[in-house]
Amino acid sequence: MNEKISPDDFSELKEVIDRLRSPGGCPWDRKQTHDSLRPYLVEECYEVLQALEKDAPDKLCEELGDLLLQIMLHARISDEHGEFDIGDVYRKITEKLIRRHPHVFGNKTVQDVKEVELSWESLKKEERHEEESLLSGVPVEMPALTYSQSVQRRVASVGFDWDKEEGVIDKLVEEVNELRQAQNRDEKAKEFGDILFTLVNFARKMDIDAEMALRGANRRFYERFTYMEKLCKERGIDLAGLTLEEQDRLWNEAKESGL
Numbered sequence: 001m002n003e004k005i006s007p008d009d010f011s012e013l014k015e016v017i018d019r020l021r022s023p024g025g026c027p028w029d030r031k032q033t034h035d036s037l038r039p040y041l042v043e044e045c046y047e048v049l050q051a052l053e054k055d056a057p058d059k060l061c062e063e064l065g066d067l068l069l070q071i072m073l074h075a076r077i078s079d080e081h082g083e084f085d086i087g088d089v090y091r092k093i094t095e096k097l098i099r100r101h102p103h104v105f106g107n108k109t110v111q112d113v114k115e116v117e118l119s120w121e122s123l124k125k126e127e128r129h130e131e132e133s134l135l136s137g138v139p140v141e142m143p144a145l146t147y148s149q150s151v152q153r154r155v156a157s158v159g160f161d162w163d164k165e166e167g168v169i170d171k172l173v174e175e176v177n178e179l180r181q182a183q184n185r186d187e188k189a190k191e192f193g194d195i196l197f198t199l200v201n202f203a204r205k206m207d208i209d210a211e212m213a214l215r216g217a218n219r220r221f222y223e224r225f226t227y228m229e230k231l232c233k234e235r236g237i238d239l240a241g242l243t244l245e246e247q248d249r250l251w252n253e254a255k256e257s258g259l
Contacts, residue, residue, distance in 0.1 A: 014086060017072045034077055041070045099123065121157035145211040148200040168202045224254035
């Protein structure tokens with residue numbers, strides 16, 4: 001079994017990052033900026049998600065390390081600019097966790113997860129400046145489904161939500177009818193967007209993560225289609241030359257295989 005490390009051992013990682021960024025360090029690391037690192041940060045986040053989806057602990061450990069590297073690099077760059085250092089990052093998240101969990105670190109009492117979520121949003125509201133919108137803290141760079149889910153969750157915290165799932169279904173029917181009546185491509189795109197937004201709301205009401213649900217569907221489609229290609233190769237047939245009915249039979253074979 002690998003030897004466990006203590007929090008103090010994180011200082012070694014900081015020292016490595018400092019050396020990479022210092023004169024005489026790595027030319028690539030030294031030239032990086034917040035902007036140049038952005039695509040790597042996004043990529044590492046998705047690789048963490050992929051490891052989670054595959055239920056691969058060893059891979060998850062590795063990818064979390066890569067993500068931590070990005071965090072350390074951004075902190076180091078800000079430290080060089082005299083803005084903050086990794087110690088400030090540690091302190092701020094620690095203070096935030098304590099502040100937003102008064103039912104654990106204070107005297108507040110909550111009954112269930114729903115009350116915890118309401119308390120969390122209430123505390124976030126207190127931290128915002130008065131002129132800030134409830135939605136201002138949601139990054140617009142997020143994947144569209146995740147963004148929809150986040151803004152819907154926030155407005156639901158102040159009561160702007162359907163009481164029951166049936167209300168969302170009625171809204172979905174309304175949006176589908178509006179799509180059918182759309183006269184041009186722009187109107188159709190707008191109404192289709194409204195349908196997606198409503199579907200995300202329906203997923204939220206059922207406690208389903210819309211982004212992860214779609215990622216799962218994408219993964220299953222990929223695995224089943226590549227299985228179809230494999231079957232065609234083994235049987236010496238051309239997938240493109242099959243009828244739709246024949247392709248559907250291959251698709252069902254893929255599903256029956258457990259994919």
